[in-house]
Amino acid sequence: MDLWVTEYQTPSLGFSCKVKETLRYEKTEFQELSVVETEQFGKMLLLDGMVQTTEQDEFVYHEMITLVALNSHRNPEKVLIIGGGDGGTLREVVKHPAVSQATLVEIDERVVIASKDFFPDLACAFSEPKAEVLIADGIEYVKQQHQSFDLIIVDSTEPVGPAIQLFSREFYQSVYDALKDDGMLVVQSESPFYNQNVIKMAFGGINQVFPLTKLYLANIPTYPSGLWSFTVGSKLYDPQLPSCSYSQGCKYYTPEIHQAAFQLPAFVSRII
Ligand code: AG3
Known part of the structure; x- marks a missing residue:
């Protein structure tokens, strides 16, 4: 089974990356935080579903x-x-x-x-x-x-x-x-x-x-x-x-x- 993470960059556009592993998912006091290991960009940090940083770029x-x-x-x-x-x-x-x-x-x-x-x-x-x-x-x-x-x-x-x-x-x-x-x-x-x-x-x-x-x-x-x-x-x-x-x-x-x-x-x- 393939697992993908998608950021909805606009209401009609998504940016998706294939995920190797979900490393963290939590609701903090302020926002939803996830860390996933992607095939393309290495580890990726997302806050409220928006990409913040990846190891590669x-x-x-x-x-x-x-x-x-x-x-x-x-x-x-x-x-x-x-x-x-x-x-x-x-x-x-x-x-x-x-x-x-x-x-x-x-x-x-x-x-x-x-x-x-x-x-x-x-x-x-x-x-x-x-x-x-x-x-x-x-x-x-x-x-x-x-x-x-x-x-x-x-x-x-x-x-x-x-x-x-x-x-x-x-x-x-x-x-x-x-x-x-x-x-x-x-x-x-x-x-x-x-x-x-x-x-x-x-x-x-x-x-x-x-x-x-x-x-x-x-x-x-x-x-x-x-x-x-x-x-x-x-x-x-x-x-x-x-x-x-x-x-x-x-x-x-x-x-x-x-x-x-x-x-x-x-x-x-x-x-x-
Ligand atoms: N801060 C800016 C992230 C903005 C990304 N927006 C988005 N994915 N829609 C990045 C923090 C890195 N130190």
Whole structure:
């Protein structure tokens, strides 16, 4: 008997992978969490039925959500990650030579535990001396910070369930206040094919609060449509201009990709 896992990416489109084994299925306090071993992408983490990360293609998302900002900020010493409980974003952040302290605030401890149990290449960062992991509500945490961080990365799920407020203007304003004078924000902002409203909400909200807002793209095979967007809000530095070319061990990010990622297809430019 063949077993397949399907994410319904739109009401009329499914993305399916053949499953070798179901490793975990649970309802946490916040969401439905599953870990399956797929034939194509290795282990896959899903939250509320949506693919979050897979062993085979996680490098694209995790390098691209971190290095664009880390390499264009002149001195990204203190970094805050909101969400990202699998640890992949944290792994890239602590690797960067400019970073001295990385704090991860994840609302759902079960995600961190699932990563420790099944994704050693992501969870490796939790025990790094530069890393601090807090199980808390990122929105409340950010409200209590004032000019404390150089870079804040929002590694969230879709704007449904626990993540919905992470796409609001009020949240972007508290992120702005939590950043230093030359701080930067990066958020994952979904697919230009299927989530144009999310991009409008993220880009529009960030643009109301930050002086400089830019969108960039990466190809992620297991996310809806494979074309994924990230939005950066910056107080000072242009995120499109790297000041450092750190890319050691990278499989997707290069200094050339950094520049190229900001070149938008015409239909994407029209969304923002
Ligand atoms: N966070 C963004 C996942 C969005 C995927 N959306 C979907 N499958 N419909 C990923 C967390 C990785 N650290």
